[in-house]
Amino acid sequence: AQSVTQLGSHVSVSEGALVLLRCNYSSSVPPYLFWYVQYPNQGLQLLLKYTSAATLVKGINGFEAEFKKSETSFHLTKPSAHMSDAAEYFCAVSDRGDYKLSFGAGTTVTVRA
Amino acid sequence: ETGVTQSPTHLIKTRGQQVTLRCSSQSGHNTVSWYQQALGQGPQFIFQYYREEENGRGNFPPRFSGLQFPNYSSELNVNALELDDSALYLCASSRDNWDTEAFFGQGTRLTVV
Numbered sequence: 001a002q003s004v005t006q007l008g009s010h011v012s013v014s015e016g017a018l019v020l021l022r023c024n025y026s027s028s029v030p031p032y033l034f035w036y037v038q039y040p041n042q043g044l045q046l047l048l049k050y051t052s053a054a055t056l057v058k059g060i061n062g063f064e065a066e067f068k069k070s071e072t073s074f075h076l077t078k079p080s081a082h083m084s085d086a087a088e089y090f091c092a093v094s095d096r097g098d099y100k101l102s103f104g105a106g107t108t109v110t111v112r113a
Numbered sequence: 114e115t116g117v118t119q120s121p122t123h124l125i126k127t128r129g130q131q132v133t134l135r136c137s138s139q140s141g142h143n144t145v146s147w148y149q150q151a152l153g154q155g156p157q158f159i160f161q162y163y164r165e166e167e168n169g170r171g172n173f174p175p176r177f178s179g180l181q182f183p184n185y186s187s188e189l190n191v192n193a194l195e196l197d198d199s200a201l202y203l204c205a206s207s208r209d210n211w212d213t214e215a216f217f218g219q220g221t222r223l224t225v226v
Contacts, residue, residue, distance in 0.1 A: 032213050043117070043203055043217035044156070051213055090155050099146065099210055100169060103155030 002031050002093045004074075006104035014112045019063075019078040021107050023091030026072065033074040034092040034101065035065055044090065050074060052096075061085070086111045117206050117218035125224045126194050134189040134221045136204030144168070144210045145187040147179060148203040150220070156203055162187055163210040191223075199225045 007022040025031060032051045036044040048059025055067040061084075065076045074091065091104040118137045126132050138145050144163045148156035158171035162181035176192040185206070191198055201222050205215035 034213075036217075041219075043119075043219040044205075045217070046214060049213060092155075094213065099144070099161055099207070099212075100158045100171065101146075101148075101156075101215065102158070105153075105155050 002027050002095055002102050004033075004091045004093045004102065004104040006089075006091050006107050008107055009105065010108045010110070012110045012112060013081045015083060016080050019076075019081045019085060019109065021076040021089050021091075021109070023074045023076065023104060024072050025074060025091075025093050027093070027095075029096070030067070030069055032094045032096060033065075033067060034094075035059065035063070035074075035076045036090045036092060036103075037061075038088045038090065038106075040087075047076070047089075081109075081111050083111050083113065085109060117204055117216050119202075119204050119218035119221050121221060122219065123222045123224075125226060128194055128196060128225055130194050131190065131192045132194060132223060134191075134202050134204075134223070136187045136189070136206075136218060138185045138187065138204075138206035139216050142206035142208050142216070143185050144207045144212065145181055145185065146205045146207070146215060147187070147189045148205065149173075150201040150203055151197075152200070159189070161210070168210055194225045196225050199223060 035047040092101045146161040147159040150156040160170040161168045165181045181187045201220040204218045
C-alpha cells in the first residue's frame with residue numbers, strides 16, 4: 001500500500017519568508033500525489049495535485065510542489081509566507097487508478113509577524 | 114454550484130450507542146468517500162460509495178457501515194460506539210470513482226463519552 005511521510009510536525013516561519021513542507025512517498029511506481037490544507041474547524045481544501053504531467057505543479061494561493069522521482073519526494077513551497085497561510089497541511093498519495101487517498105500525519109504551519 | 118455539506122457539525126454520544134452522520138455530495142458528483150481523522154493525525158479512509166454500492170473499504174470493523182442514496186447523498190453509521198471513535202469524520206465527493214480530485218466537506222466532530 002502507498003504511504004507518505006511528512007517530515008516535521010510543526011513549521012514556524014516569519015511573514016515573507018519561504019515556506020517549505022517536506023513529503024516523501026513510498027512506491028516504486030510513481031503514484032498520484034496531493035497537497036491539502038486544513039484551516040481550524042474546517043474540512044480539507046486541495047492545494048495542488050500531481051498526476052504525471054509536469055513535474056513542477058502550481059497550485060492555489062501561490063503554492064507549488066515539485067515531483068522528484070529519484071528522491072521519491074513531493075515537497076511543497078511558497079516563496080513568501082502570509083499570515084493567512086497558518087494552517088495544517090497534509091500530503092496524500094493514491095495509486096494510479098485507485099480512489100483511496102492515504103494521508104500523512106500533517107504539518108502545522110505558524111506564521112510569525 | 115453547491116459544495117459538500119455534512120450534518121451535524123458536532124455530536125456527543127455515549128459509549129455503546131449508535132450514530133448516523135450525513136453527507137450531501139457536490140452537484141454532479143456520484144462518488145462519496147468517508148474518512149476518519151483522529152486528533153493530531155491525518156485522515157484515514159473508511160470506505161467509498163459509487164452509484165449506491167460500496168466500492169472499497171479501508172481497515173475499519175463492520176460496525177462502520179454506510180449507504181448512498183439515488184441522489185448520491187450518503188450516510189455513515191457507526192454501531193456500538195467506542196471511546197476511540199471520537200474523531201472528525203470527513204466526507205468527500207468526486208465526479209466519478211476514477212476521478213483523482215476529491216472535494217471535502219467541513220466534517221462532523223464526534224465525541225464519545
